[in-house]
Amino acid sequence: MDLKSNHSSPVLTDPIPINKSRLGIHSNLLSYPQSGGSLSPGKYKMTPRKKPAKLDDVRSNGWLDAMKSSSPPRKKLIKGFNIEVAADDIDIAYHSWMIKYPSALKSFEQISKHAKNKKIAVFLDYDGTLSPIVDDPDRAFMSDAMRSAVRNVAKYFPTAIISGRSRDKVYELVGLTELFYAGSHGMDIIGPVKHTESDDGHPNCVRSIDQEGKEVNLFQPAREFIPMIDQVFRTLVENTKDIKGAKVENHKFCTSVHYRNVEEKNWPIIAQCVHDILKDYPRLRLTHGRKVLEVRPVIDWNKGKAVEFLLESLGLSDRDDVLPIYIGDDKTDEDAFKVLKEGNMGYGILVSSVPKESNAIFSVRDPSEVQNPYQELYIRFFRFYLVGEEISEGIGEMEEA
């Protein structure tokens, strides 16, 4: 992305597109008045409803299907027979899927060779990638071993965390000062100061000071949505308070409604609460995560754009000698995989224990498979870059450095 020539804000201004996919519903359900579009705080529509009027919207528009498939069950049922498919069958399906998305562990040699004489930049999602998925989002901790692997790799390769959580929260969870952080799906980025002309005058980029007292660039393309998101967050807390297990998080530039701990029979109710909010706020839209509904501004910004922004800030864009690697596990990471794939500029690695379509090139099964090759990456590249040793051994054959 050329920041110099692209100084326009990613915030979509008037006319606000009535995007059917914003609500994910058929056009005849979009006859609500376009109120709430103004960003003036006095004009927010705040009509907390205890109970959604009807559940038909979310039943007919595919939300429930998306909610059910957002974090697949461990065991599959054969439709109509209620028989569990044997673990072996699931393994066979997984192994055939891996022909299309080969294991990053087994492809290490190929990745390493392609990385020869290139500068690697590493981008990491947090939940489901660095930390295992757990029931309570407040207890999604990464292990010390994972932290140390990330720290070691970041010594040699610029590394950024790009998370759906707020930047402060993900920083608190990771706790490494040597990384760059992008929160709220890339809508809140702290990146390096690049002392070039392209820094000047970007409307959403300001100089700031980080926790270490270092000068940094703070990029917040959805800044004007902060009060709106806060109001939506508060309304959602109020409207879901009687739904057992529901949890709402405020990430400053987006808000998440978790249904992992909600009984499945109540999923339509939670979906309808979110649906009703979106009807009142046409400048917000829905995205799906793992057992979570996320409400965010209708702006042309996502994790893929965040990767491009960070590469540009690091002086690593439009270069043949750069190899970005992005590791992530959910739908929001697909935007980043797509940027790398379409730009033919690096590798997306999907973390998934079940087969699913992706724009990633490689796969790993779970966070433990992120950590091991990560450590391996460090050891090998340390030798390769600093000691000049050829990369020839197969993975797993390495002794500890």
Ligand SMILES: O=P(O)(O)OC[C@H]1O[C@H](O[C@H]2O[C@H](CO)[C@@H](O)[C@H](O)[C@H]2O)[C@H](O)[C@@H](O)[C@@H]1O
């Ligand atoms: O972009 P990410 O760093 O992957 O963040 C995406 C969401 O992650 C968190 O929720 C997910 O992880 C939780 C803890 O394991 C789990 O309980 C939840 O079901 C998952 O959806 C976070 O709480 C969300 O706010 C993020 O948007």
